[in-house]
Each structure stands twice: as structure tokens, then as C-alpha cells.
Amino acid sequence: MTEPLKDRAVQRTRDLAILGATGSIGCSTLDVVSRHPDEYRVHALTAHTSADELESLCVRHNPRYAVLSGLPEDTALRRRLRGAGCPTELLFGAAGLLQAVEECDAVMAAIVGAAGLAPTLHAAGLGKQVLLANKEALVMAGPVFMRKARDAGAVLLPIDSEHNAVFQCLPTDASGRAKVSEVRRILLTASGGPFRTAPLEKLGAVTPDEACAHPNWSMGRKISVDSATMMNKGLEVIEARWLFDVEPSRIEVVIHPQSIIHSLVDYVDGSVIAQLSNPDMRVPIAHALAYPRRMESGAKPLDLAAIGQLSFEPPDLQRFPCLGLAYAALRAGGTAPAILNAANEVAVDAFLRGRLGYTAIAQVIEEVLGRLEGGEADTLERVLEADRSARACAAQCVENRTERAA
Numbered sequence: 464m465t466e467p468l469k470d471r472a473v474q475r476t477r478d479l480a481i482l483g484a485t486g487s488i489g490c491s492t493l494d495v496v497s498r499h500p501d502e503y504r505v506h507a508l509t510a511h512t513s514a515d516e517l518e519s520l521c522v523r524h525n526p527r528y529a530v531l532s533g534l535p536e537d538t539a540l541r542r543r544l545r546g547a548g549c550p551t552e553l554l555f556g557a558a559g560l561l562q563a564v565e566e567c568d569a570v571m572a573a574i575v576g577a578a579g580l581a582p583t584l585h586a587a588g589l590g591k592q593v594l595l596a597n598k599e600a601l602v603m604a605g606p607v608f609m610r611k612a613r614d615a616g617a618v619l620l621p622i623d624s625e626h627n628a629v630f631q632c633l634p635t636d637a638s639g640r641a642k643v644s645e646v647r648r649i650l651l652t653a654s655g656g657p658f659r660t661a662p663l664e665k666l667g668a669v670t671p672d673e674a675c676a677h678p679n680w681s682m683g684r685k686i687s688v689d690s691a692t693m694m695n696k697g698l699e700v701i702e703a704r705w706l707f708d709v710e711p712s713r714i715e716v717v718i719h720p721q722s723i724i725h726s727l728v729d730y731v732d733g734s735v736i737a738q739l740s741n742p743d744m745r746v747p748i749a750h751a752l753a754y755p756r757r758m759e760s761g762a763k764p765l766d767l768a769a770i771g772q773l774s775f776e777p778p779d780l781q782r783f784p785c786l787g788l789a790y791a792a793l794r795a796g797g798t799a800p801a802i803l804n805a806a807n808e809v810a811v812d813a814f815l816r817g818r819l820g821y822t823a824i825a826q827v828i829e830e831v832l833g834r835l836e837g838g839e840a841d842t843l844e845r846v847l848e849a850d851r852s853a854r855a856c857a858a859q860c861v862e863n864r865t866e867r868a869a
């Protein structure tokens with residue numbers, strides 16, 4: 464079980480495992496942690512195949528464990544680390560991800576995609592403090608995940624800037640859980656991505672590099688494409704549903720191109736509370752690391768006069784069909800969100816590899832949701848089975864389109 468949050472007022476050095484350390488969130492986390500060496504010690508770092516990047520992170524941060532989950536044993540790397548005087552024990556394969564979270568106090572869950580589910584769920588089941596960037600874990604297995612976290616006394620702290628903002632705008636109980644009883648609506652903001660105003664007829668021809676060129680945030684390629692299609696916002700609506708235990712009809716999305724307001728909470732008395740900052744993921748990361756205190760993140764202070772204007776508009780579901788698909792999957796319930804997530808991962812991967820057009824991403828997802836019958840999502844096995852079937856079905860849909868185009 465984790466220690467009660469009130470005991471953290473007297474801070475001691477805490478051991479942190481970073482799942483997905485070589486990614487965008489992983490690097491931002493290491494940046495924040497490096498500013499506070501007395502508060503956090505790097506216990507474990509993981510990557511999938513980025514061996515060189517992980518090696519340099521080990522030399523710099525000297526973790527107890529490092530994991531390359533997608534590679535077989537590499538004795539040369541082990542020798543190199545020893546030669547550099549690095550005390551790190553190197554683990555290979557997916558089992559290493561589970562070991563990485565076992566002896567630490569807190570876990571930054573920043574693996575991208577469904578691959579993050581097993582180790583994040585394991586950390587929650589061990590009652591760790593889980594800093595949740597991997598939204599896909601909650602999208603796939605929300606009820607299973609939340610039940611396990613609650614039973615084990617885990618503390619979940621949102622890293623997605625929108626959910627972190629909502630968390631900051633809500634009252635929390637003694638165990639750090641947000642309370643939504645007096646809330647009318649949660650308003651998630653979205654930038655609208657790089658194609659917010661592009662002519663609709665041009666979207667069929669956009670390239671992966673264009674889709675990844677987000678106007679405000681620098682992120683990994685998968686979430687960048689999700690931001691362009693607004694599937695990212697759809698996944699966040701599902702994440703918010705489970706994280707804050709609110710029904711879908713009370714979660715709305717508003718486009719806010721400047722990405723300064725990260726989300727808002729509308730209370731029953733008409734008060735609306737928002738959280739603002741420059742778009743820099745070190746802000747929510749530092750908030751979650753220091754919670755319930757505050758610590759310096761390295762982000763620039765906000766200069767509202769220089770920004771001048773904040774604007775808002777409703778999302779256009781013709782331009783962003785993925786957002787509508789995500790709401791539909793959430794309303795359908797059961798395994799539908801897991802199917803949506805898996806189909807999206809396959810379609811985005813095919814788009815990034817040049818095998819699928821940008822507008823076909825939503826079409827593939829819709830086809831998969833139409834073809835597969837959803838079921839109960841009350842056990843991890845059922846969720847994983849839905850994930851497998853949806854991946855196979857989506858791969859077939861992509862293949863059919865490739866053949867038709869040839």
C-alpha cells in the first residue's frame with residue numbers, strides 16, 4: 464500500500480520507475496526529476512528498442528534497473544554499461560517491465576499504446592503512486608483498472624495535461640481521489656491540431672510529417688497523429704469517464720487553439736474553474752511528482768498580455784470523425800473502447816508507414832467497430848481478446864484497401 468498523501472508533507476527521496484523513458488514524456492520527466500535530485504531517485508528506466516538512447520540515460524541517471532522490452536539479450540550492451548561504471552541491471556523482454564515497477568514508490572506510466580496496459584495495471588495492483596500518461600490503459604480497461612487501483616490503494620495522478628487540469632480544478636478526498644458530486648460538466652480543451660482550418664478536400668493527401676507537425680505541443684508520432692484526427696481527444700473523453708467517474712454526457716470538448724487553458728470544470732452553481740499554463744508537459748509532470756505540494760518544473764511563466772487572446776469554438780465532427788467514433792464507443796460500453804483503441808493503433812501505424820491515407824484512419828476504425836461484436840469488459844482477459852480481434856480485423860481492412868489501391 465502507498466503511504467497516505469498527508470505523510471508526504473514531510474518529503475523523503477522517492478524511487479521512481481519511468482516506463483517509456485526514451486519517449487517524449489519520459490524525457491520531460493527526467494528533465495523535471497533532474498531539477499530535484501533530493502526528491503526523486505531514478506529506480507528504473509524502460510525503452511522498447513531504443514538501446515543507444517537507453518544506454519546514455521543509464522550512464523546519466525544510474526538507475527537500479529533498465530529494461531529493453533522489445534529486444535533479446537544483448538551482452539555487449541551489458542558489458543558497455545559495466546565498463547562505464549554504471550550499476551544498472553539490464554533486463555530484456557516484456558517481463559522486465561513488470562519487475563521495473565515492483566520495488567519503487569512511484570511509476571511514470573509513459574509507454575505509448577496498448578503495450579502500456581500490463582505494466583501500468585501491475586503497478587496499480589501493487590498500490591503504487593501511478594503517474595498516468597498512458598491513457599490507452601484506461602481506454603481499454605477502465606473498469607478493471609479502476610477497481611484494481613482502488614482495491615490496492617493506489618494513487619492515480621493524471622499526466623495528460625487536460626486530466627491534470629481537471630484534477631487541479633476539483634476537490635480531492637483524503638486519499639487524493641477527485642470528487643465530482645457538485646460538478647455539472649467537465650470541459651476538455653483541444654487545440655484542433657494542424658488541420659483545424661485546412662480545406663476538407665485536401666485532408667486525403669496529408670503526409671505523416673504534416674500530421675505530426677502539431678502547432679503547440681512536441682510529442683511522440685502516434686499521439687501527434689491522434690491529435691490531428693482528434694482521436695486523442697476521444698481517448699481522453701473515455702479516460703476522463705473512468706478517472707473521474709462521470710457519465711459521458713457530462714464530458715464535453717471545446718476547441719481552444721492556443722492550448723493555454725488545459726481544461727475546465729463547470730460547477731452546478733455556474734462557477735467555471737480552469738487551469739492555465741504554457742503548453743509544456745513538464746507542468747503536469749511536476750504537479751503529479753510533487754503532489755500534494757508544488758515544485759519548479761522548468762516551464763516558462765505564463766505571459767497573458769503577450770498571448771493577448773484566448774479563443775474557443777465547437778469541434779466539427781465532419782472534420783474530426785474520430786471524435787464522434789470515440790463517443791459512440793464509450794456509449795456502447797463493454798469492449799467497444801478497446802476495439803476502437805486497437806483499430807486506431809493499427810490504422811495510425813499504417814498511416815505512419817505510408818500504407819494508408821489520412822482520411823482512411825477513421826474509415827478503418829468505423830469498419831472495425833461495425834464488424835466486431837463487443838462484449839463485457841469485466842476481466843482483463845476479455846479486454847485483451849477484444850484487442851487481439853480488433854487488431855486482426857483492422858489489419859485486414861488496411862490490407863483490403865492497399866489491394867484495392869494497387
Ligand SMILES: NC(=O)c1ccc[n+]([C@@H]2O[C@H](COP(=O)([O-])OP(=O)(O)OC[C@H]3O[C@@H](n4cnc5c(N)ncnc54)[C@H](OP(=O)(O)O)[C@@H]3O)[C@@H](O)[C@H]2O)c1
Pocket residue numbers: 482483484485486487488489509510511512513514532533572573574575576578579596597598599622623624680681682683684685686744
Ligand atoms: N507526448 C505528450 O506530450 C503526451 C501528452 C499526454 C499524454 N501522452 C501519452 O503518453 C504516452 C507516451 O507518449 P509519448 O508521446 O511520450 O510517446 P513516444 O515519444 O512515442 O514514446 C513512447 C515510449 O514508449 C516506448 N514503447 C513504444 N512501444 C513500446 C512497446 N510495444 N512496449 C514497451 N514500450 C514501448 C518507447 O520506447 P522506444 O523509444 O524504444 O520505442 C518510448 O520510450 C502515450 O500514451 C500518450 O498518449 C503523451
